[in-house]
Amino acid sequence: xxxxxxxxxxxxxxxxxxxxxxxxxxxxxxxxxxxxxxxxxxxxxxxxxxxxxxxxxxxxxxxxxxxxxxxxxxxxxxxxxxxxxxxxxxxxxxxxxxxxxxxxxxxxxxxxxxxxxxxxxxxxxxxxxxxxxxxxxxxxxxxxxxxxxxxxxxxxxxxxxxxxxxxxxxxxxxxxxxxxxxxxxxxxxxxxxxxxxxxxxxxxxxxxxxxxxxxxxxxxxxxxxxxxxxxxxxxxxxxxxxxxxxxxxxxxxxxxxxxxxxxxxxxxxxxxxxxxxxxxxxxxxxxxxxxxxxxxxxxxxxxxxxxxxxxxxxxxxxxxxxxxxxxxxxxxxxxxxxxxxxxxxxxxxxxxxxxxxxxxxxxxxxxxxxxxxxxxxxxxxxxxxxxxxxxxxxxx
Amino acid sequence: xxxxxxxxxxxxxxxxxxxxxxxxxxxxxxxxxxxxxxxxxxxxxxxxxxxxxxxxxxxxxxxxxxxxxxxxxxxxxxxxxxxxxxxxxxxxxxxxxxxxxxxxxxxxxxxxxxxxxxxxxxxxxxxxxxxxxxxxxxxxxxxxxxxxxxxxxxxxxxxxxxxxxxxxxxxxxxxxxxxxxxxxxxxxxxxxxxxxxxxxxxxxxxxxxxxxxxxxxxxxxxxxxxxxxxxxxxxxxxxxxxxxxxxxxxxxxxxxxxxxxxxxxxxxxxxxxxxxxxxxxxxxxxxxxxxxxxxxxxxxxxxxxxxxxxxxxxxxxx
Numbered sequence: 001x002x003x004x005x006x007x008x009x010x011x012x013x014x015x016x017x018x019x020x021x022x023x024x025x026x027x028x029x030x031x032x033x034x035x036x037x038x039x040x041x042x043x044x045x046x047x048x049x050x051x052x053x054x055x056x057x058x059x060x061x062x063x064x065x066x067x068x069x070x071x072x073x074x075x076x077x078x079x080x081x082x083x084x085x086x087x088x089x090x091x092x093x094x095x096x097x098x099x100x101x102x103x104x105x106x107x108x109x110x111x112x113x114x115x116x117x118x119x120x121x122x123x124x125x126x127x128x129x130x131x132x133x134x135x136x137x138x139x140x141x142x143x144x145x146x147x148x149x150x151x152x153x154x155x156x157x158x159x160x161x162x163x164x165x166x167x168x169x170x171x172x173x174x175x176x177x178x179x180x181x182x183x184x185x186x187x188x189x190x191x192x193x194x195x196x197x198x199x200x201x202x203x204x205x206x207x208x209x210x211x212x213x214x215x216x217x218x219x220x221x222x223x224x225x226x227x228x229x230x231x232x233x234x235x236x237x238x239x240x241x242x243x244x245x246x247x248x249x250x251x252x253x254x255x256x257x258x259x260x261x262x263x264x265x266x267x268x269x270x271x272x273x274x275x276x277x278x279x280x281x282x283x284x285x286x287x288x289x290x291x292x293x294x295x296x297x298x299x300x301x302x303x304x305x306x307x308x309x310x311x312x313x314x315x316x317x318x319x320x321x322x323x324x325x326x327x328x329x330x331x332x333x334x335x336x337x338x339x340x341x342x343x344x345x346x347x348x349x350x351x352x353x354x355x356x357x358x359x360x361x362x363x364x365x366x367x368x369x370x371x372x373x374x375x376x377x378x379x380x381x382x383x384x385x386x387x388x389x390x391x392x393x394x395x396x
Numbered sequence: 397x398x399x400x401x402x403x404x405x406x407x408x409x410x411x412x413x414x415x416x417x418x419x420x421x422x423x424x425x426x427x428x429x430x431x432x433x434x435x436x437x438x439x440x441x442x443x444x445x446x447x448x449x450x451x452x453x454x455x456x457x458x459x460x461x462x463x464x465x466x467x468x469x470x471x472x473x474x475x476x477x478x479x480x481x482x483x484x485x486x487x488x489x490x491x492x493x494x495x496x497x498x499x500x501x502x503x504x505x506x507x508x509x510x511x512x513x514x515x516x517x518x519x520x521x522x523x524x525x526x527x528x529x530x531x532x533x534x535x536x537x538x539x540x541x542x543x544x545x546x547x548x549x550x551x552x553x554x555x556x557x558x559x560x561x562x563x564x565x566x567x568x569x570x571x572x573x574x575x576x577x578x579x580x581x582x583x584x585x586x587x588x589x590x591x592x593x594x595x596x597x598x599x600x601x602x603x604x605x606x607x608x609x610x611x612x613x614x615x616x617x618x619x620x621x622x623x624x625x626x627x628x629x630x631x632x633x634x635x636x637x638x639x640x641x642x643x644x645x646x647x648x649x650x651x652x653x654x655x656x657x658x659x660x661x662x663x664x665x666x667x668x669x670x671x672x673x674x675x676x677x678x679x680x681x682x683x684x685x686x687x688x689x690x691x692x693x694x695x696x697x698x699x700x701x702x703x704x705x706x707x708x709x710x711x712x713x714x
Contacts, residue, residue, distance in 0.1 A: 152566065152676065177711050185654055188702075193605065193629045215603065216633025271632035272603035275677040282634050328635075333545045336634045 048087030052077070052094040060101075067110065070095075070102040074113050085119045089142045092117055096149055105153050106199070108161070114146060115164050124170035131172045143168075143175040147182060156186040197273050209243040209341035212271050212278050216339065218328055219247040227356055229349075240343035242353045249327055250337050254361050257285055262368040263337065265350060279345045283338040283354070283369075292332045347373065487580035503591035505694035511587070511669070512574060513687040514548030527552065527570040534559055534568035538673070547600075548685045550671060556678025567678065573609065573670030586613035589643060589663040592690035597639045600684040601630020604677065609670035610646055610661065621651045624661050628671065630683065640691065644698045656712045660700045 055073050063069040077091055095114055104110035118139065125135040134140060143165070150157065162179055169175045195215055202208055210224055225244045229236035257263065267281035329336045338357065342349035350371065358364045514520055520542050528534030538552030552570050576584045595608070610624040624646035631637050643663060648655045669688060673681050 174714065177714065180711075181656065189627070192627060195603075195629055195631050212603070212632070216631060216635070218631075218635050269634070270602055270680060270682065272677065272679075272681075277679050280633070284634070331634075331636060334634075339633065 045087070045090060048090045052087065052091040055091075056094065056098045065102045067102065067104050067107060070099070070104050070110055071113055074117060078117065085117070088117050088119070089138055092142055092146060096146060099149070105149070106155055108150075108155050108158065111146065111150055111155065111157075112161055112164060115143070115161065115168070118143065118168045120167045123168060125173060131170075135173060136169075140169060140173060140175045144178050147175070147178050151182055151186065154186075154190075156190060157182055201273060201276060205343060206241050206243060208273065208276060209241075209278060212273055212280070213243055213245040213339060213341060215273070216271060216280070217245050217247070219249060221249065222247040225356075229352060232356065237348040237352055238344060238346065240346075240349050242340055242342045242349060242356065244338060244340045244353060244357065246338040246357070247329075250329055251361055253285070253327060253329060253335060254337055254367075255363050257363065257367060259363075259366045261286065262370050263364075264334075265354065265369060265371045265373075267350065267371075267373050268345075278341055280339055280341045281345075281350055281353070282336060283340075283357075285335040285337060287332055287334050288330065291326055291330060347371065483580045483582075490580055500591065503692035505692065507591070507692045508596065509592065509690045511688045511690055514542065514685055515546040517542050520548050522575045523548075523572055524575065525572045528555075528568035532559075533561075533564060536568040536570050538570035538572065540572050543684065549682065550673075550685065551680070551682045552673070553680050554673055554675075554678055556676075567674075567676050569672055569674035570681070571609075571670055571672040571674075573611070574668045576667055584667075586664060587666045587668075589666060589690055592663075592692045593643055593696055594691040594693050595641045595643060596687075596689040596691045597628070597641075598636055598686035599628070599630060599639060600634070600636050600686075601628075601632060602682045603630055603632030604673065604675055604681055605629045606683060607672035607674060608641065608646075609668075609672060611667035611670065612662070613665040613667040623649055624666075625649050625654075636686070640693075642693070642696050642698065642701075644696070645701045647702055656707060658700070658702045658704060660704075 055077060059069050059073045059076070063072070074095070078085075081088070092114055099105040099110065102110075123136040123139055125131045147157070157179060162176075162183070165176055165179050197211070197215070202211065206226060210226070213224060222245055225246070227242045227244070228240075229242070230239050254263075263283060263285050265281060265283050267279070269280055269282065270277050271280055272278075327335075340350070340353045342353065350373075354364065354369060512519060520540060523540055525538055525540045527536040527538045529536055535555035535557050536553060537555075538550065540548060540550050543549045550570075550572050554568060554570060556567050558564050558567055577587050579585050606628040608626050608628050612619060612622045612624065614620060614622060626641055626646045628639060628641075643661055646661050648658050648661075671683070671685075673683070
């Protein structure tokens with residue numbers, strides 16, 4: 001009897017303690033014992049989550065954040081939890097948050113290694129009911145979240161990934177359905193872009209600049225030239241690189257350009273390669289409006305034309321009178337004569353670029369050049385990171 | 397927009413009109429006259445017009461006489477009459493065209509029609525702009541304005557910040573969409589793409605990819621969040637690109653999730669066209685749009701790009 005009284009007082013004490021501390025739980029459970037049990041579970045979970053975050057922090061303190069460090073952290077966890085794999089859901093969630101920091105968010109093998117943290121065989125449902133009632137819900141939604149992150153970063157799973165998933169959850173559950181969905185849809189859009197970028201982008205800024213310029217130019221005969229100012233001349237204004245894109249046709253256009261009309265260097269335009277943005281500058285001439293206005297209607301054909309009022313998309317592009325075919329660089333809002341990306345995007349580097357262009361285009365020395373470093377379209381740009389600060393100052 | 401504005405007005409009056417709300421109202425009305433519509437009517441932060449706008453210090457007592465009421469009543473009656481006259485004219489025109497107009501002929505290869513051409517301020521103003529900032533779910537900002545070359549520019553900043561509300565996991569979005577097509581008396585009607593089979597856009601982008609959205613004119617609420625999507629890839633750089641996307645390529649998605657069971661796009665029931673920027677990379681974006689057109693391409697025979705065979709019915713949509 002006394003024992004029972006003791007237990008009751010203990011439970012009541014616990015209850016009041018818990019009610020005070022964690023008021024959210026009141027709505028969910030009436031039994032104080034269950035409350036106490038949940039409290040313990042929550043405590044353990046929190047502890048585990050902190051621990052798992054700690055695993056990554058420990059590794060980060062010792063090693064550089066890269067793929068091997070990430071795999072070491074996973075191996076460390078598996079070695080520690082050899083028998084029970086306690087808190088594997090929390091570990092995976094912590095790892096998913098840290099992936100970008102380790103630079104493995106686009107790496108399929110990292111996701112596979114992370115998936116192997118789930119215990120095998122234990123969570124395979126044995127009946128249809130178990131399948132439909134979301135067997136092991138927390139684990140499955142964790143796996144779905146993992147695959148969602150893969151999808152977000154454009155990582156397509158392969159057969160091996162499916163095998164690992166099947167050995168953990170079986171081939172009927174919701175998590176596996178998500179995998180099948182991804183396998184169906186992702187390859188459809190994998191190569192949909194007509195302006196493809198390599199899966200892993202280069203780190204070298206010169207290569208990045210070349211890649212961006214190659215993507216932007218539409219002339220097949222275009223030639224890229226790379227200058228490093230230190231190598232090109234003895235006393236450069238700046239130590240930087242200049243990547244310039246110009247085609248033979250553009251050179252001809254510069255040759256034909258009258259000396260009285262100035263050329264314009266516009267700049268501070270942004271171009272993106274997936275998540276990397278670069279700033280490029282354009283050498284352009286003012287447009288020739290006579291090329292883009294419709295020729296005056298020829299009265300002889302007017303009646304025939306207006307019979308059914310047919311207009312097709314090809315008609316508008318073809319002027320009726322005989323004239324030279326326009327070059328692709330001549331656009332209604334300007335003739336593009338060259339593009340460049342420099343290491344610093346500073347005014348000095350742009351001036352240097354024009355000076356280098358004069359070596360191959362002697363006509364440029366005679367034509368006045370106006371530097372318009374702020375464009376009416378782009379206006380002021382918001383600067384977010386410290387890296388862009390120099391550029392931002394320059395533009396504004 | 398007027399509807400949204402009036403809704404907001406109601407909310408403010410419910411809250412009680414103090415100085416702060418009055419200031420907000422002023423700002424709100426200024427925005428209506430400004431660059432472009434905002435979907436939810438939240439104020440722009442970087443609007444130069446409103447920079448110097450300060451909340452008024454003293455509130456004048458509202459004095460409303462019978463004379464004023466009569467005046468406003470008269471004005472209302474007059475406005476309504478003018479509106480009615482205009483709309484009746486529109487209705488008569490529409491009915492005339494329906495009854496006596498030429499029947500639609502079969503499209504010939506190369507036939508096209510401009511859906512939207514962004515060469516005037518009015519066309520730009522009619523489009524609806526929104527970003528996650530408007531719905532208090534992020535910090536992205538977007539603008540849609542007319543450029544010097546008479547083209548529309550959809551630009552802004554996509555924020556990489558995830559609002560810590562415990563629900564959101566992915567960064568944000570910016571979007572701009574066309575108005576609904578209206579008939580006389582502001583009846584909303586679906587766009588009809590019928591004889592055409594391709595969407596053509598003349599754009600100049602910045603190398604990022606965008607999302608093209610086709611809204612579905614649906615009656616039942618389960619279909620309200622259905623949309624058809626396809627990607628708009630841009631080259632970047634100073635050259636214009638003409639993008640031709642067959643309508644058969646648009647896939648069905650619900651609340652941004654691609655659907656297992658695909659259904660062909662109904663060309664006669666498109667409620668709006670929209671462009672989204674949500675590629676997840678934080679930073680500025682810039683898309684210049686000249687026009688959006690429809691084209692009939694004889695050589696494109698495909699009805700629907702995606703497979704329509706029956707998958708396991710237990711698994712579809714679960």
